[in-house]
Every structure is written in C-alpha cells, then in structure tokens.
Amino acid sequence: MAIDGSVSHDGEGIYGGQAVAAGVAAAMAGAPTIAVVASALAVVPDDSWTARSLRRAVAVAHRGERAVRSAVVIGGYPWTDLAPEAVALAFGAYAAADGDFVQAVLTAVNMGRDADTTAAVAGALAGATQGASAIPADWAAAIGPARGSCLPSMAGHHVLEVAELLTPGEGGRWGAGRDTWPPPGPRAFSPAADDEAEVPS
Numbered sequence: 001m002a003i004d005g006s007v008s009h010d011g012e013g014i015y016g017g018q019a020v021a022a023g024v025a026a027a028m029a030g031a032p033t034i035a036v037v038a039s040a041l042a043v044v045p046d047d048s049w050t051a052r053s054l055r056r057a058v059a060v061a062h063r064g065e066r067a068v069r070s071a072v073v074i075g076g077y078p079w080t081d082l083a084p085e086a087v088a089l090a091f092g093a094y095a096a097a098d099g100d101f102v103q104a105v106l107t108a109v110n111m112g113r114d115a116d117t118t119a120a121v122a123g124a125l126a127g128a129t130q131g132a133s134a135i136p137a138d139w140a141a142a143i144g145p146a147r148g149s150c151l152p153s154m155a156g157h158h159v160l161e162v163a164e165l166l167t168p169g170e171g172g173r174w175g176a177g178r179d180t181w182p183p184p185g186p187r188a189f190s191p192a193a194d195d196e197a198e199v200p201s
Contacts, residue, residue, distance in 0.1 A: 015050040016083030018043045020121055023091065027128035033099045036125060037091055049084040057092030068092030069111045086114045090121035101126040101134035 019040035026039035037058050044051045053072050060067040072088045089111050097103030101123065108122040109115050127134065146162075148155025154162065 012049050013083040015044040015048050016087040019050060019054060019087050019091070020124070023094075023125050024128045027099070027125055033095055033129070036099070036129070037095060040087075040091060050087055053084045053088035054091050057088040058095045061092050061095035064096055065093065065107045065111050068096060068107075069113075073113060081114050081117070086117045087121065089113060090118040090125065093118060093122040094125040097122075097126065099126055099129040101130050102136060 022043040023036045023040040026036045031039065037054070041051055041054060044054075056071040057068050060071045068089060069092075072085055072092065074085075090108055093108035093111065094104045096107050104122040104126040105119050108118040111118065132140075143159060145156045145158050146154040
C-alpha cells in the first residue's frame with residue numbers, strides 16, 4: 001500500500017488555520033479590524049494556545065510591534081515555526097496597522113521569528129481588507145511568474161491567474177468560466193486593473 005499524503009498539522013496548527021480563514025473571510029466581507037480579530041477568535045477554542053496568544057497580541061497592538069512580539073514570543077524558545085505564535089504575531093501586526101496593507105506586512109516582517117509566514121498572513125488579512133490596490137506597484141512588479149518548483153504545471157503562470165481559477169465564475173463553475181488547466185498563459189499583474197475587473201457573481 002502506497003501512502004501519498006498525510007496530516008501534517010494537528011490541534012493548534014489546525015486552530016491557526018481556522019483563525020486565519022475566518023479572519024480573511026470577515027475582512028473580505030468588509031468587517032472592520034476588530035471584527036476580523038473577533039471572527040478569528042470565534043472559531044478556535046477559548047482555552048487554546050492559539051486563542052490565548054491571539055488575545056495577548058491584539059491587546060497590546062496599539063503599542064506597536066515590540067509590544068506584540070513581547071506579548072507572544074516565549075523567551076528562549078528557539079523554534080519559530082509555531083502556529084500559535086505565527087498567527088498571533090500576524091494578527092497583532094494587522095491590528096497594529098489597523099488593516100493597512102503596507103504597515104501590516106512591514107510590522108510582521110520587522111518582528112522577525114517566522115517572518116515569511118507572519119508577513120504572508122498579515123498581508124492576506126490586510127489585502128482582504130483593502131483589496132489589490134493597496135499593494136504598492138513596486139511590490140507587485142517584483143512578483144514574477146511561478147517557477148513551477150513545487151507544482152510544475154504552474155511554471156510561467158502568475159499567482160493571480162491561479163487565484164482567478166479558485167473563484168467561481170459564471171454559473172457557479174470554478175475557474176472564472178475557464179475549461180482548461182493550467183490557464184492559457186501568463187499575464188502581467190496590475191493592481192489598478194485587477195481592482196476594476198468585474199468579479200463574477
């Protein structure tokens with residue numbers, strides 16, 4: 001019997017994923033920062049490490065990145081890839097920036113630790129809050145087509161093409177009405193153009 005996959009996260013790792021998914025969903029629905037955080041907390045057990053860390057982070061977010069980091073990071077603990085820590089730092093950065101995309105990402109990066117994860121999550125929350133137009137043009141221009149290292153079929157395609165394939169198109173079909181995978185070809189990214197694009201209902 002061949003095994004082609006396994007569960008890589010359990011418990012707190014799953015809670016972290018739930019919190020991020022709920023937060024992004026609330027942000028995409030137009031919720032203010034405090035409601036985004038409340039949505040994340042609503043889907044994880046109150047007594048979980050994730051919830052405790054998240055509450056500590058947002059309680060001090062108004063004092064800035066150092067306060068958030070001090071409230072969440074366990075001193076002397078060498079591993080940085082802990083879901084409760086990363087999720088709390090990301091939400092703390094998002095709250096400290098009051099949903100501003102650039103400030104949320106920079107705050108998350110400046111806190112260190114698992115900075116690529118925390119910045120990605122803070123950016124996802126703030127991006128869901130503000131939309132693609134919040135991404136600075138020079139940041140967007142630095143994102144090139146995927147190399148296809150992990151998923152060879154994605155080589156040469158821009159991340160936004162893949163994102164479009166993950167949204168329902170006409171008639172509720174996935175892939176914005178496309179019938180092919182992968183999409184027909186790479187395209188350039190323009191935040192302004194993408195914000196003006198018609199969103200399928």
